Amino acid sequence: MTPKRPLHLGILVLGTAMALSGGYFEAEGSAHCSSQLPSEHTPKPATDARADTAARTGQAKSTSDSPPPTRPFSSIATPVRDYPRVASSGRCSPLYKNGTRGNCIAGRACRGYGIRNDENEVLCMCYLTHGGCDAKSRCDDRAHACVADTIRKNSEE
Numbered sequence: 001m002t003p004k005r006p007l008h009l010g011i012l013v014l015g016t017a018m019a020l021s022g023g024y025f026e027a028e029g030s031a032h033c034s035s036q037l038p039s040e041h042t043p044k045p046a047t048d049a050r051a052d053t054a055a056r057t058g059q060a061k062s063t064s065d066s067p068p069p070t071r072p073f074s075s076i077a078t079p080v081r082d083y084p085r086v087a088s089s090g091r092c093s094p095l096y097k098n099g100t101r102g103n104c105i106a107g108r109a110c111r112g113y114g115i116r117n118d119e120n121e122v123l124c125m126c127y128l129t130h131g132g133c134d135a136k137s138r139c140d141d142r143a144h145a146c147v148a149d150t151i152r153k154n155s156e157e
Helices: 005-021 049-056
Strands: 023-025 031-033 103-105 108-110 113-116 122-126 137-140 145-148
Touching (some): 103 113, 103 122
Antiparallel strands (some): 023 031, 137 145
């Protein structure tokens, strides 16, 4: 024997949903409102068959007849080698205004991180800035660049 509760609950939920929507479905799949007669329904407007086909296949439909303007790149990008990082050592790391610290690389304060180059030298660097950031900025891992060293207020305050 199967329990009758889940079946009754399903029928109740389905009936409630149909009552709240105010309509029912016919065998053809068209919905009718209970307040309108079938003769009061207006037919759907005719649509472009190509647009329907494009929408069904997941292709984007253009909203303009002219293509967007494109500009060539100003220069050719050259890849930069990602050197292995070196851990900070010592007590010379600079303190930033937001409360975080920089690194102490090769016995000097570094507003960035330490790397080991091909000649096995340990250098300070902040992404594309050799020598790290200047005294008024700090190396930011989100921006992948030197950013102004300021105290940033929380937008919720």
